Structure formats: C-alpha cells, structure tokens
Amino acid sequence: MTLVPSYIKNLKNYVPGKSIDSVKNELGLKKIYKLASNENPNGPSKKALNAIKNSLDSIHRYPDPSGLELRNKLAQKFDLKIDNIVLGSGSEGIMSTIMRTFLNKGDEIITAKNSFIGFKVLANASGKKIHWVPMKNHKYDLKHMLKFVNKNTKIIYIANPDNPMGTFVKQLEFEKFYSKIPKRVLIIFDEAYFEYSKDLKNYPDSMNYRYDNIITLRTFSKIYGLAGLRVGYGFAHSDLIGNIMKVKEPFTPSLLGINAAIAALDDDAFLKESVNKNKIELKTLKNELDKMGIKNIPSSTNFITSMWPSTKAAKRINDLLLKKGVIVRHLAPFGWPKYVRFSIGNKDENKALISNLENVIKEV
Numbered sequence: 001m002t003l004v005p006s007y008i009k010n011l012k013n014y015v016p017g018k019s020i021d022s023v024k025n026e027l028g029l030k031k032i033y034k035l036a037s038n039e040n041p042n043g044p045s046k047k048a049l050n051a052i053k054n055s056l057d058s059i060h061r062y063p064d065p066s067g068l069e070l071r072n073k074l075a076q077k078f079d080l081k082i083d084n085i086v087l088g089s090g091s092e093g094i095m096s097t098i099m100r101t102f103l104n105k106g107d108e109i110i111t112a113k114n115s116f117i118g119f120k121v122l123a124n125a126s127g128k129k130i131h132w133v134p135m136k137n138h139k140y141d142l143k144h145m146l147k148f149v150n151k152n153t154k155i156i157y158i159a160n161p162d163n164p165m166g167t168f169v170k171q172l173e174f175e176k177f178y179s180k181i182p183k184r185v186l187i188i189f190d191e192a193y194f195e196y197s198k199d200l201k202n203y204p205d206s207m208n209y210r211y212d213n214i215i216t217l218r219t220f221s222k223i224y225g226l227a228g229l230r231v232g233y234g235f236a237h238s239d240l241i242g243n244i245m246k247v248k249e250p251f252t253p254s255l256l257g258i259n260a261a262i263a264a265l266d267d268d269a270f271l272k273e274s275v276n277k278n279k280i281e282l283k284t285l286k287n288e289l290d291k292m293g294i295k296n297i298p299s300s301t302n303f304i305t306s307m308w309p310s311t312k313a314a315k316r317i318n319d320l321l322l323k324k325g326v327i328v329r330h331l332a333p334f335g336w337p338k339y340v341r342f343s344i345g346n347k348d349e350n351k352a353l354i355s356n357l358e359n360v361i362k363e364v
C-alpha cells in the first residue's frame with residue numbers, strides 16, 4: 001500500500017507478553033502467576049486506590065490539560081520548578097512526544113542494541129537512522145556508542161537500569177561519556193526502575209545532571225503499581241520541557257491516572273515496603289536459580305534475566321512454565337532468544353515460580 005511509508009511497512013508487530021485472562025482461557029487454569037511485565041506485585045498503594053475511587057464521579061470531565069497539580073507535587077518532591085516537569089501516558093508516551101518534538105530530517109539516534117523494546121518500537125517508527133550498538137557483558141557499551149556520534153546525532157537513549165538486562169551504567173562511566181557529547185545532542189535517561197536501584201553503589205541518579213541536554217524519564221508504572229493507568233513524568237531544562245509541552249497530547253495522562261499518582265506520592269511507606277520486599281524476593285530467586293544451576297544476570301531491578309544453552313531450551317522453559325500457569329518472558333522479541341526474564345513477584349508468586357522451575361527444569 002503506497003499510503004504507508006516503507007519504514008512503517010517494514011516494521012514487525014510488537015509481541016506483548018501473555019495476559020492473565022488469555023492464559024486462563026487457553027489452558028483452563030484457575031490460578032495464574034504473571035511474572036512477565038515487571039509490575040509491582042503488591043498492587044498500588046491504598047492511598048492511590050482511594051483517590052481513584054473518589055475520582056470516579058468526575059470522569060465525564062477532562063483532566064487539567066497540563067496536569068498542574070501533579071507537576072506541582074513532583075516539583076516539591078524533587079525540588080524543581082514546575083516548568084522543568086512534563087507528564088505523559090507512561091514514560092513511553094513522553095518518549096514518543098520527544099521523538100516528534102526534536103527529530104528533524106537527517107537526524108540520527110544512538111542507543112544499545114536489544115535494550116528496552118518500547119524505545120526500539122518508537123525509534124523504528126520515526127524513520128530515522130538508528131545506530132544500535134551491541135552491549136558488552138550485558139551492559140550498555142558507552143565507549144563504543146561514542147564512536148557513532150557525528151554531526152547528525154540528535155538523540156542518545158540510555159535505559160538505566162536497562163530492561164531486559166537489569167544492569168546499569170555507572171556514574172563515572174557516564175560522566176566520562178557525557179564530557180565527550182556535544183551539547184546539541186539530547187540524552188534521554190530512562191529511569192523506569194530508579195526506585196529499585198537508587199541506593200546501589202555507583203548508580204548515577206540523573207537528577208544530579210541538570211544539564212541543558214539531558215532529560216530524565218520516570219514512571220508510576222513500576223514501583224508505584226499503577227501500570228494500568230499509564231502515568232509517566234520527565235524532568236529537563238524548561239526550554240526542552242516548554243517545547244515538548246507544545247507537541248504533547250493535551251489531556252494526557254488521564255484524570256484517574258493523575259489523581260492516583262498525586263495520592264501515590266504521599267505514600268512513602270508503601271514505596272519503602274515495596275522496595276524491601278523486592279530486595280528479599282530477588283535475593284531468594286537469585287539464590288534458587290544459582291542452586292539449580294540456571295545462569296543469570298545479577299539484577300539491580302525488579303526482574304532477573306536467566307540464560308539458557310539454546311533458543312530451544314529458553315522457549316521450552318517458557319512454555320513449560322506457562323502450562324503450569326506461570327507467565328514469564330521469553331526474550332526472543334527483544335533480540336535475546338536464549339534468555340528468559342522473570343519479574344520478581346510477591347512471596348507466593350516467587351515460591352510458585354521456584355517450585356515450578358524445579359519441576360520442569362528436568363524436561364529441558
């Protein structure tokens with residue numbers, strides 16, 4: 001069809017993880033454990049739930065188009081001005097707006113190969129030249145990425161920590177890299193898992209880099225447990241934010257999303273508890289994987305990626321777990337066909353994953 005540009009026509013459809021309902025229906029199972037999308041297994045905070053309930057009577061109204069109240073709350077929490085903050089339909093919504101705001105004809109993008117699939121989808125749809133630079137030891141190879149910077153470079157994307165590897169770029173590594181990047185290049189720091197990693201040694205909180213060409217993206221989808229409501233936020237220089245605001249869809253995020261996020265920001269106890277529970281379950285799962293001899297990549301997030309001897313073995317472990325009602329993520333669509341990612345569940349979910357793994361591993 002000539003209506004569609006070739007760079008869109010040639011795109012592959014995004015293959016999402018299986019939903020709980022589809023697995024229930026397909027396999028006729030009652031109990032399903034969904035450990036495939038790195039969500040918070042504890043659900044959202046009660047405060048967020050109450051805010052949603054209290055907002056239901058208002059959903060015939062549009063939300064405030066610039067999300068002033070939530071931006072104000074974020075400004076207070078992170079000691080910023082409101083002009084430094086943008087909201088979107090998840091951090092992916094903001095990524096999409098960034099592409100439309102900054103990319104011009106001939107501009108190029110640099111990022112790691114087989115990093116976050118959401119960015120890959122958006123970057124490919126931009127029709128721009130993209131340098132997918134292979135990772136080294138399952139980490140962004142910043143030194144190698146530098147070699148692709150040229151006069152056309154416009155955007156560099158770094159997921160920190162990365163999904164699906166769970167690794168992060170260290171502070172000094174980034175600072176060295178940044179010192180060599182021209183100021184006309186926009187660096188997107190995607191910190192979707194920030195709250196899980198922020199206290200790790202050498203983890204660079206990009207809020208310490210308030211330079212004119214860095215944008216930090218964070219989300220209410222992970223630790224805050226609000227993935228279904230699609231609320232993300234970005235911090236940057238007011239000039240960048242001002243231009244992004246001109247391009248952004250006016251009434252995003254939704255009213256329920258905004259009100260839930262405002263309330264969620266008031267529940268530090270929930271956040272702390274979620275981080276602590278994740279730490280415990282991650283450690284348990286890692287120990288058990290090690291005991292079973294399943295190779296894995298040490299993780300700084302709420303998931304852990306396992307490595308299998310072949311694509312066949314990775315697919316088989318995914319499928320065998322699925323048959324038991326445990327949904328995990330075979331990483332073939334991400335470009336890692338021998339890898340399977342396990343999101344960290346609550347205690348029961350983690351137990352179910354471990355015991356089912358013990359059962360099916362003999363069959364791989």
Ligand SMILES: Cc1ncc(COP(=O)(O)O)c(C=O)c1O
Pocket residue numbers: 037038089090091092093116118159161162163190192218219220221227230231232
């Ligand atoms: C690295 C990374 N960035 C962004 C997102 C998406 O976040 P959101 O739900 O805010 O669009 C994810 C979700 O899996 C992610 O892993």
